[in-house]
Amino acid sequence: MMIETCSEQETIEFAHEFAKSLAPRDVVLLHGDLGMGKSVFSRAVIRGLCGVDNLEVPSPTFTLVQTYDADIATLWHFDLYRLSDVSEIYELGWExxxxxxxxxxxWPERLGYLRPNSCIDVILSPVSDDFNMRKIEVVRHG
Ligand SMILES: Nc1ncnc2c1ncn2[C@@H]1O[C@H](COP(=O)(O)OP(=O)(O)O)[C@@H](O)[C@H]1O
Ligand SMILES: [Mg+2]
Structure with missing residues (x-):
């Protein structure tokens, strides 16, 4: 499916709805350039699944992973931008x-051959030259 959002708030609302479709073993891969909204989307999914609107969701830019105990599952938020070699991912609890x-x-491109066959791609991209619009495509594989 594909939608366009006109603001960060609309992306958050869409991510909240998307979160309701998630189940244990789902792997959500967030694609998009810097500033496209991968962290905004992730934070909204985490807050939705934890049921806490103002939950602190720090960016895992430096820690590379943060975990959250939600009712349905443990949530693992990875930011692989600073991963120098894909083999380092095992130390983060990947398995x-x-x-x-x-x-x-x-930054799921860093996964290389470790990209799961069964996954959900969420692809965030710009719309024309409107700074507050995003196209969001969701594609389930496997
Ligand atoms: N429609 C939109 N959806 C999501 N974020 C938006 C939108 N319009 C503007 N923004 C802004 O884009 C930025 C996205 O930042 P962030 O989520 O950290 O990006 P990324 O993690 O992809 O680098 C935020 O500053 C947010 O306010
Ligand atoms: Mg980010």
Missing amino acids: EALIDGVLLVE
Whole structure:
């Protein structure tokens, strides 16, 4: 499916709805350039699944991963931008996450051959030259 949002708030609302479709073992891969809204989207999914609107969701830019205990599963929020080699991902709990977690992955291109066959691509891209519009495509694989 594909939608366009006109503001950060609309992206948050869409992410809240999207979060309701998630189940343990879902791997959400967030694609898009810097500033497209991968973290905005992830934060909204995490807050939705934890049921806490103002939950602190720090960016995992430096820690590379943050986890959250939601009712449906442990949520694993990865930011792989600073991963220098894909083999480092095992130290972050990647295999444990795949057992029964819900995964949100920023910069999933870094996964290379570790990209799961079964996953959900969320692709954020600009719309014309409007700074506050985004196209959001959701594609489920496997
Ligand atoms: N329609 C929109 N959806 C999401 N974010 C938007 C939108 N319009 C503007 N923004 C802004 O874009 C930025 C997205 O930042 P962020 O989520 O950190 O990006 P990324 O994680 O992809 O680098 C935020 O400053 C947000 O306010
Ligand atoms: Mg980000």
